[in-house]
Amino acid sequence: MSSEPAKSASSSSSTPQEGAQPQPVPHYPQPPPYGGHYPPPPGPYPPFYAYPVPDPSHHDPNAPNGAPSQPVAPFFMAVPPPPPGMVYAYPMPAAPGYPFPAGIPPPQPAPKPKRKQVKMACTNCASACKRCDEARPCERCIKYGLAETCVDGVRKERKKGIKRGPYKRKNRNGSGEPSDYPSAEGEQQVAPPPAYPMPPEGYPFPFVYPPYGYVPAPPDGQPHPEGTPSGAPPPMPHPVYSTYPAIYPHPYGAYPGAPPMGYPPMPGAPVAASPNGNAAGKPESSVASPTNGSASTDPGKGKKRSRGKGDDSSRPAKKSRDVPPEEQQSNDDKGTVGGDMAGKEQQPQPPTFAAHPEAGPAAAAFNGPEPRPLMATM
DNA sequence: AGGTTCGGAAACTAAAAGGT
DNA sequence: CCTTTTAGTTTCCGAACCTC
Incomplete structure (x- = not known):
């Protein structure tokens, strides 16, 4: 984490506000899929993520009794969608009592280590669908007295x-x-510049770009503390982060539905935004297939198991494995991985930043450092 | 409580396609 | 020929079920 904020490429110092001339908006790169995010405009605009408030009250239930637990995921408070035409700031100014520096998401529960497989499981483990190891006999076979039949x-x-x-x-x-x-929606987002923390994995909210000229860097080049020593009083509010509001006008104003002013219109994008701010369907670029169907883990979890206890066939054919090629349903269903997204429509939508006629007025309502207009005219 | 079964996700990996 | 993509195949997690 470099302390060097991702300022506009040029300027040397300058406060967030000063000298932030409305940059001439270069040509808008590519139209996003309707309902998606605007891709970053070219130019020196630092990303600015929408970010709901971390939930300081959510603690690890598994923490040693009474131990000073740390917030664990989900660590977002259930915050209402921002007012029309507004977005949350990312990083957020710290909430009182929040034990982490503003804008620094709490340490994630160490990501699950990637499962490692052995090159070849022994027949016993394979049939039992259990973990094997390289040794022969393998640990499991030894444990269950199957050493002599432990073979590749x-x-x-x-x-x-x-x-x-x-x-x-x-x-x-x-x-x-x-x-x-x-x-989370399978769309492409842009990595934040060095001065910004990366939103947590799976971060479901769209991000937008901040008013040009805003740089959320600590003063005096001081690095952000990564956390607080246990027991230490929360350093909130962070002197720097507290200087900016938690909510900003959506830099794109009435998006979706109307392209940001100063930008060329989105070719092919429907003009009208639904009340929810979401388009009915994703056109064309929705083909950005979510590669693996990894999306689920849940859908299948409620699995019903009809287990005929008397499964005499010592090892019924699993899946397509033992099925002769002819019988195999070809790969048709495999390709539907993305297809079953059809049913996913219902998932709770993140706060949307739908078009709203009040966007302009609402934008004017917030108090705080006035964001520089991102668009030449907004 | 510990063992068994097994659905299905994750991982692995080789074949096919594409690029140079 | 090398790289990338795709999909066939295997591993094994994790939950239901079983047995003691």
Whole structure:
């Protein structure tokens, strides 16, 4: 975490406000899918993430009795959607009592380590669907007295000659392009510049760009504390972060529905925004398939298990594995991974930043450092 | 409580397609 | 030929179920 804020490329110092001339808005890069986010405009605009308030009251129930637990996910308070035409700030100014520096998300519960597989499980473990190891006999077989039958299975040879369709080349974001990371909606977002913390993984809220010239950096080049020593009083509110409001006018005003002023219109985007601010369906670019169907884990969890106890067949064919190629439902269903998204429509939508006629007035309502107009005219 | 079963997600990996 | 994408295959997590 460099302390160097991602200022506009040029200026040397300058406060957030000063000298923040409305930059001439270069050509707007690409129309986002309707209902998605505007991609960053080219230019020196630092990203500014929408971010709800961290929930200081949510603590780890598993923490040692009475221990000073730390907030754990979900650590967002259930905050109402921002007023029409407004967005939450990211990073947020610290909430009183929030034990972490403003804008610094609490430490995530260490990401689940990636599962490591052995190259080849022994037949016993494989049939039991249990973890095996490289040793022979493997640990599990030893434990259950199956040492003598602990042998490698045989791998089936992979099918050959399967025709494949033309490949979709992934967006090869190399140089000038901002590096992308998928949002919860599977859309592409832009990595924050060094001075901004990355929103937590799976962060469901759209982000927008702040008024040009705002730089949420600590003063005097002091690095942000990464946390507070246990027991230490919360350093809230952060002297720097507290200087800016938690909510800002949506820099794009009435998006979606109306392209930001000063920007060329979004080709192909429907003009009208739904009351929810969401378009009915994602056109074209929705093909950005969510690669793996990893999306679920839940949908399948309520699984019903009809277990015929007397499954005499010592090992019923699992999935397609033992099914002769002819019987296999080809890969048709595999391709539907993205397709079953159809049912996902219902998921609670993050605060939307829908078009609102009041966007302008609302924007004027907030008090705090006046955000510089992102758009030449707003 | 500990063992078994097994659905299905994650991981692995090789074949096919695409790029140079 | 090398890289990338895709999908076939395997591993094994995790929950239901069973047995003692």
